[in-house]
Amino acid sequence: MNLLETIQYPKDLRQLDLEQLPQVCEELRNYIIHELADNPGHFASSLGTVELTVALHYVFDTPDDRIVWDVGHQAYGHKILTGRRQQFHTNRQLGGLKPFPSPEESEYDTCTCGHASNSISVALGMAVAEKMREEARGKEQGARDKEQGARENEETRKVVAVIGDGSLTGGLAFEGLNNASSTPNDMLIILNDNDMSIDRSVGGVGEYLHKLHTSSTYNHLRDKTAKMLYRWGVLNDDRKGRVLRFNNAIKSLLTNQHNMFEGLNIRYFGPEDGHNVVELVKTLRRIKDMKGPKMLHLHTIKGKGFEPAERDATIWHAPGKFDPETGERLRPEQDALLPPRYQDVFGNTLLEMAKSDPRIVGITPAMPSGCGLCIMQKEMPERTFDVGIAEGHAVTFSAGMAKEGMLPFCNIYSSFSQRAYDNIIHDVAISRLHVVFCLDRAGIVGEDGSTHHGAFDLAFLRPIPNLTIASPMDETELRRLMFTAAQDGQGPFVIRYPRGRGVHAQWRCPLETVPVGKGRKLREAGGSAAVLTIGPVGNVAVQAIEESGLDIAHYDMRFLKPLDEDILTEVAQRHSRIITIEDGTIEGGLGSAVLEWMNDHGHTPHIVRLGLPDHFVEHGTPSQLHHLLGLDKDNIIKALKNTTS
Numbered sequence: 132m133n134l135l136e137t138i139q140y141p142k143d144l145r146q147l148d149l150e151q152l153p154q155v156c157e158e159l160r161n162y163i164i165h166e167l168a169d170n171p172g173h174f175a176s177s178l179g180t181v182e183l184t185v186a187l188h189y190v191f192d193t194p195d196d197r198i199v200w201d202v203g204h205q206a207y208g209h210k211i212l213t214g215r216r217q218q219f220h221t222n223r224q225l226g227g228l229k230p231f232p233s234p235e236e237s238e239y240d241t242c243t244c245g246h247a248s249n250s251i252s253v254a255l256g257m258a259v260a261e262k263m264r265e266e267a268r269g270k271e272q273g274a275r276d277k278e279q280g281a282r283e284n285e286e287t288r289k290v291v292a293v294i295g296d297g298s299l300t301g302g303l304a305f306e307g308l309n310n311a312s313s314t315p316n317d318m319l320i321i322l323n324d325n326d327m328s329i330d331r332s333v334g335g336v337g338e339y340l341h342k343l344h345t346s347s348t349y350n351h352l353r354d355k356t357a358k359m360l361y362r363w364g365v366l367n368d369d370r371k372g373r374v375l376r377f378n379n380a381i382k383s384l385l386t387n388q389h390n391m392f393e394g395l396n397i398r399y400f401g402p403e404d405g406h407n408v409v410e411l412v413k414t415l416r417r418i419k420d421m422k423g424p425k426m427l428h429l430h431t432i433k434g435k436g437f438e439p440a441e442r443d444a445t446i447w448h449a450p451g452k453f454d455p456e457t458g459e460r461l462r463p464e465q466d467a468l469l470p471p472r473y474q475d476v477f478g479n480t481l482l483e484m485a486k487s488d489p490r491i492v493g494i495t496p497a498m499p500s501g502c503g504l505c506i507m508q509k510e511m512p513e514r515t516f517d518v519g520i521a522e523g524h525a526v527t528f529s530a531g532m533a534k535e536g537m538l539p540f541c542n543i544y545s546s547f548s549q550r551a552y553d554n555i556i557h558d559v560a561i562s563r564l565h566v567v568f569c570l571d572r573a574g575i576v577g578e579d580g581s582t583h584h585g586a587f588d589l590a591f592l593r594p595i596p597n598l599t600i601a602s603p604m605d606e607t608e609l610r611r612l613m614f615t616a617a618q619d620g621q622g623p624f625v626i627r628y629p630r631g632r633g634v635h636a637q638w639r640c641p642l643e644t645v646p647v648g649k650g651r652k653l654r655e656a657g658g659s660a661a662v663l664t665i666g667p668v669g670n671v672a673v674q675a676i677e678e679s680g681l682d683i684a685h686y687d688m689r690f691l692k693p694l695d696e697d698i699l700t701e702v703a704q705r706h707s708r709i710i711t712i713e714d715g716t717i718e719g720g721l722g723s724a725v726l727e728w729m730n731d732h733g734h735t736p737h738i739v740r741l742g743l744p745d746h747f748v749e750h751g752t753p754s755q756l757h758h759l760l761g762l763d764k765d766n767i768i769k770a771l772k773n774t775t776s
């Protein structure tokens with residue numbers, strides 16, 4: 132009998148015998164593999180958490196008990212077990228299931244997920260709230276007891292955070308740990324340690340965790356001691372919790388290091404095999420009612436159960452479509468014939484520039500493969516720095532390097548750069564340090580949805596003094612802007628560009644500078660209207676103007692800051708209607724900048740602003756979303772016609 136099909140919700144899972152859980156895990160794993168083969172998404176991480184997911188929903192009383200997933204890219208099993216199996220084939224598609232857990236979608240999803248390292252803080256907030264509720268209940272109960280002599284036994288809510296070793300490198304996670312150690316709470320943190328982020332986990336935390344589970348002397352002694360204590364009758368299953376902690380003391384002695392978590396007053400258990408579902412259930416049952424904050428450290432394998440993914444978890448983090456039987460990835464595109472991806476142009480150009488400028492260093496918060504820095508990393512490992520999931524630190528670290536004469540290119544995905552706002556202002560912009568920020572995945576990113584669209588960078592960066600903000604219309608412009616940004620005399624320089632491919636198969640143009648703060652006139656016109664664009668959406672505008680047959684001027688502004696005032700003056704003098712187009716929020720971006728400038732200089736053209744609306748944009752393919760948002764060719768043609776009629 133297929134057990135997975137009998138499970139709509141965790142309450143159905145909880146009807147099964149413990150011995151049946153390995154079968155549920157096997158079916159769940161197969162289900163994920165076959166669904167993802169056809170409808171791609173985050174793959175390897177969810178395979179690694181199958182047993183954990185089943186054990187958690189088996190032991191805890193979800194949704195009353197809270198599971199807080201970090202990032203949520205490992206939570207496909209959780210979705211499937213919590214009422215969404217039938218819709219799972221729509222995962223990440225327009226109108227379908229959301230890419231990451233979201234309370235809007237299910238009561239089993241406890242918070243918005245997508246950006247890493249927040250789970251401990253969220254879970255701590257919930258656990259502390261529960262403590263406060265408990266106390267309030269206790270007081271009320273005390274008063275009622277006096278009156279009625281009765282006592283109800285209300286269940287307290289359990290709160291569990293699930294965080295990967297990669298996400299544990301984020302500063303926010305440490306802020307949570309620090310606070311957890313001093314604020315009364317009964318939270319359980321599960322550390323899902325697979326020694327991987329998207330790329331290999333980096334830094335001291337990874338090494339520390341590694342040491343925690345590789346002391347073979349300790350492991351040997353632990354087993355021997357446990358057997359001995361069982362024989363003497365000192366240890367039984369009930370008492371095992373206490374002994375687990377005793378183990379930590381032995382471990383500290385043997386590895387000659389204190390347990391960091393115990394040092395923070397967080398009871399530490401493990402490391403345990405995260406793929407033994409039966410043992411996992413037993414351990415969770417043992418520790419779930421213990422008071423105070425606690426951590427269970429699990430050792431798991433990213434991609435578990437699918438050999439190619441186990442072998443290369445980085446590629447299989449989000450592999451696209453594949454053959455579930457052979458493991459062959461299906462790549463319909465003929466890479467060689469297509470224009471390059473912006474990330475590859477960034478990576479190749481930086482390497483090229485670094486070869487002739489020894490000051491150049493590349494910095495990424497945990498995205499070397501995603502942002503293309505891996506290209507330079509291969510040839511110049513000593514000049515590239517993967518600093519972990521630590522966007523704020525990446526910026527401030529860059530500031531320190533710039534202060535000492537290096538020229539950091541700090542590459543951050545646009546939406547993750549939101550984490551580093553004050554670092555950009557306080558540590559870089561105020562001192563006008565020469566740091567080049569390359570914001571990849573700017574604009575609509577597609578299937579990763581509202582948490583990942585690079586919607587806000589133009590708007591939130593524009594008010595910051597000393598910043599230069601640019602966006603290339605194509606990949607040759609990206610090269611030129613990178614080269615320009617590296618010139619002496621520049622200060623903090625932001626270059627934002629989108630996910631995906633450019634427009635030229637031949638992209639290796641000579642490295643030349645462009646004048647800072649200067650745009651380009653792409654098309655002159657005698658008509659009343661002018662289109663002003665920034666970034667690659669300009670290419671869509673070129674086609675739209677062409678096809679509309681209208682006599683409309685077009686300027687690629689190229690820089691949001693400083694604005695090209697010569698262009699704006701020319702436009703104000705020649706045209707009475709302006710259409711601004713950007714792949715960023717309408718509020719605060721290019722359109723706002725143009726409006727403000729026109730107003731401040733006494734011009735009153737009719738200005739129509741196209742861009743992202745004042746609501747969070749959901750998931751879908753980039754072309755579907757651009758269509759819905761009015762940023763595709765046909766909708767731009769409509770807007771041009773409406774504005775000029």
Ligand SMILES: Cc1ncc(C[n+]2csc(CCOP(=O)(O)OP(=O)(O)O)c2C)c(N)n1
Nearest residue numbers: 176245246247295296297298327328329497
């Ligand atoms: C703030 C932030 N930075 C970067 C990312 C991109 N990202 C998504 S998953 C991931 C790796 C997470 O590693 P880990 O927590 O160990 O989970 P695993 O995939 O190994 O299970 C990264 C860097 C993100 N989601 N959020």
